[in-house]
Amino acid sequence: MEYTFRKQIERIVSLTDTEFEYVLSFFVRKKYKRHQFVIQEGDPANYEYFVLSGLLKSYILDEGGKMHILQFAMEDWWLSDYTAYLTGMPATTFADCLENSELLGITKENKDKLCSEMHKMEHFFRVKSNYGYVALQRRILSLLCNDAQAKYRQLFELYPSLFQRVPKALLASYIGVSRETLSRLTISPDQD
Amino acid sequence: MEYTFRKQIERIVSLTDTEFEYVLSFFVRKKYKRHQFVIQEGDPANYEYFVLSGLLKSYILDEGGKMHILQFAMEDWWLSDYTAYLTGMPATTFADCLENSELLGITKENKDKLCSEMHKMEHFFRVKSNYGYVALQRRILSLLCNDAQAKYRQLFELYPSLFQRVPKALLASYIGVSRETLSRLTISPDQD
Numbered sequence: 001m002e003y004t005f006r007k008q009i010e011r012i013v014s015l016t017d018t019e020f021e022y023v024l025s026f027f028v029r030k031k032y033k034r035h036q037f038v039i040q041e042g043d044p045a046n047y048e049y050f051v052l053s054g055l056l057k058s059y060i061l062d063e064g065g066k067m068h069i070l071q072f073a074m075e076d077w078w079l080s081d082y083t084a085y086l087t088g089m090p091a092t093t094f095a096d097c098l099e100n101s102e103l104l105g106i107t108k109e110n111k112d113k114l115c116s117e118m119h120k121m122e123h124f125f126r127v128k129s130n131y132g133y134v135a136l137q138r139r140i141l142s143l144l145c146n147d148a149q150a151k152y153r154q155l156f157e158l159y160p161s162l163f164q165r166v167p168k169a170l171l172a173s174y175i176g177v178s179r180e181t182l183s184r185l186t187i188s189p190d191q192d
Numbered sequence: 193m194e195y196t197f198r199k200q201i202e203r204i205v206s207l208t209d210t211e212f213e214y215v216l217s218f219f220v221r222k223k224y225k226r227h228q229f230v231i232q233e234g235d236p237a238n239y240e241y242f243v244l245s246g247l248l249k250s251y252i253l254d255e256g257g258k259m260h261i262l263q264f265a266m267e268d269w270w271l272s273d274y275t276a277y278l279t280g281m282p283a284t285t286f287a288d289c290l291e292n293s294e295l296l297g298i299t300k301e302n303k304d305k306l307c308s309e310m311h312k313m314e315h316f317f318r319v320k321s322n323y324g325y326v327a328l329q330r331r332i333l334s335l336l337c338n339d340a341q342a343k344y345r346q347l348f349e350l351y352p353s354l355f356q357r358v359p360k361a362l363l364a365s366y367i368g369v370s371r372e373t374l375s376r377l378t379i380s381p382d383q384d
Contacts, residue, residue, distance in 0.1 A: 060333060068336040070329065083326050115318065119311045122318055126307065129321035134275050136328035137262065141252060143335045144260040144368050176336050 001052045004076050005104060008050075012127050013120040023121060026114045027104040032097045038079075039095035045084035047105030051077050054101025055165055059173070060093050069174040072098075072162055078128070098166065143176060151175040152185040193244045196268050197296060200242075204319050205312040215313060218306045219296040224289045230271075231287035237276035239297030243269050246293025247357055251365070252285050261366040264290075264354055270320070290358065335368060343367040344377040 006020050015023065027050070032038055038056060039045050049056075055074045058081070059067050070093060073079035081091040085108055106114070115122035142151050155175055156163055162171070172182035198212050207215065219242070224230055230248060231237050241248075247266045250273070251259050262285060265271035273283040277300055298306070307314035334343050347367055348355055354363070364374035 060337065062337045066337075068333065070333065070336075082322070082329060086322055086326060115315065119314065122311065122314045123307065126314055126318035126321060129318060129325055130274070130278055133321055133325050133328060134278060136325060136332060137274060140328060140331060140335065141260065141262065143332065144262075145252065145254045145258075 001102065002104070004052065005050055008076055009121075009124055012124045015120075019118070023114065023118070024104075026110040027106045030103045030105055032101045032103065034097050034100050037094065037096045038101075038103070039081050039084075039091050039093060041092060041094055042090050044088070045081035045091045046107055048078060048080040048082075048085055048108075048111065049073070049103040049105050051075055051079065052102040052104060054097060054103075055099040056095050056097050056101055057166075057170060058093050058095040067173055068176070069170055072159075072166060072170075072174070074161070074165070078132070098170075148175065148177040148181050149185050151177070152182065193294065194296075196244065197242055200268055201313075201316055204316045207312075211310070215306065215310070216296075218302040219298050222295045222297055224293045224295065226289050226292050229286060229288045230293075230295070231273050231276075231283050231285060233284060233286055234282050236280070237273035237283045238299055240270060240272040240274075240277055240300075240303065241265070241295040241297050243267050243271065244294040244296060246289060246295075247291040248287050248289050248293055249358075249362060250285050250287040259365055260368070261362055264351075264358060264362075264366070266353070266357070270324070290362075340367065340369040340373050341377050343369070344374065 002024060005024075006015065009015060009020070009023070028047075029052075030049075032054070038049065039058070041061070051073050053075055055072065056079055057072050058070045058079055060070065061067055071079065079095060081093045081095070083089065084091040084093075111125070115125060142154055146154065152171070152175060155171065168182055169179045172179045175182075194216060197216075198207065201207060201212075201215070220239075221244075222241075224246070230241065231250070233253070243265050245267055247264065248271055249264050250262045250271055252262065253259055263271065271287060273285045273287070275281065276283040276285075303317070307317060334346055338346065344363070344367060347363065360374055361371045364371045367374075
């Protein structure tokens with residue numbers, strides 16, 4: 001199952017078997033059941049997670065108790081409360097499992113150590129962070145510019161598999177529209 | 193003026209004078225007048241810019257010709273059309289100068305070369321990218337959760353100096369509210 005992880009790294013830098021084993025030694029493997037929390041508001045966020053299998057959502061609860069989805073994460077994606085992870089401050093988000101999930105977690109200390117010891121892993125994480133930045137910019141533009149229908153279609157085009165695995169109410173929260181609005185939306189302009 | 197640039201780098205890694213000169217040699221210095229374009233939709237985005245002085249805005253024009261501000265950038269900030277810069281595809285955003293500006297620009301090829309030659313610069317750029325990611329996540333949460341008044345106050349708290357330098361109509365565009373709504377907003381709850 002670590003194969004997907006190695007494949008992701010090797011899309012950017014190449015590793016020998018020994019090097020990959022060494023990289024893996026900086027991570028801990030964790031299993032969570034559906035509905036279990038991986039990150040909780042107010043707790044430290046000690047790990048950044050790579051998803052080996054399963055599906056998670058990360059979200060905040062606003063003052064009125066309303067949930068706002070920050071991201072989903074399925075196989076091959078990364079997830080953390082990055083503000084908390086990078087600063088050591090308590091998490092302001094929650095992350096829980098929509099499916100049973102298996103994760104590789106790395107502490108900030110271990111990640112810094114790995115990056116310092118292996119220049120090519122520092123390169124890998126820089127490139128991944130750049131990709132992440134671009135994905136978030138795209139999301140901001142989508143939130144600013146698009147109407148609900150356009151946001152819904154864009155989400156489907158980017159991540160079609162989410163639509164099989166995530167309840168519609170959570171997709172609605174992700175694109176910031178009400179469930180009632182979402183029920184009127186269609187994926188294709190030609191669809192009924 | 194490059195002092196602010198060196199100071200930013202040295203908050204993360206330390207450099208000798210010779211090393212800093214070497215880093216600088218990867219950048220080109222560019223001067224732009226107020227209203228000049230630095231990035232234009234449809235063109236390649238060949239540079240990532242560090243702002244030595246001045247103030248820029250980056251934005252998209254939607255199909256109806258409405259402007260949506262993606263970011264401002266003043267002294268000590270970075271700016272590019274990152275999707276275009278990283279992929280080589282044409283820019284989908286514009287960036288122009290709100291004030292006369294002096295920039296340091298680095299091509300992707302030069303940045304990759306610099307990072308590959310100097311591990312500590314790869315580390316610097318990884319850390320900066322992480323910070324950038326966190327800032328964008330905060331903005332997404334603000335767009336999803338906050339009403340106009342809360343977004344306006346949050347923007348003021350994060351970047352008070354923007355309020356002296358940026359017209360209110362552009363601040364309205366940045367937080368995604370109409371100019372009419374913005375005119376009713378106050379910075380402090382106690383303010384008239």
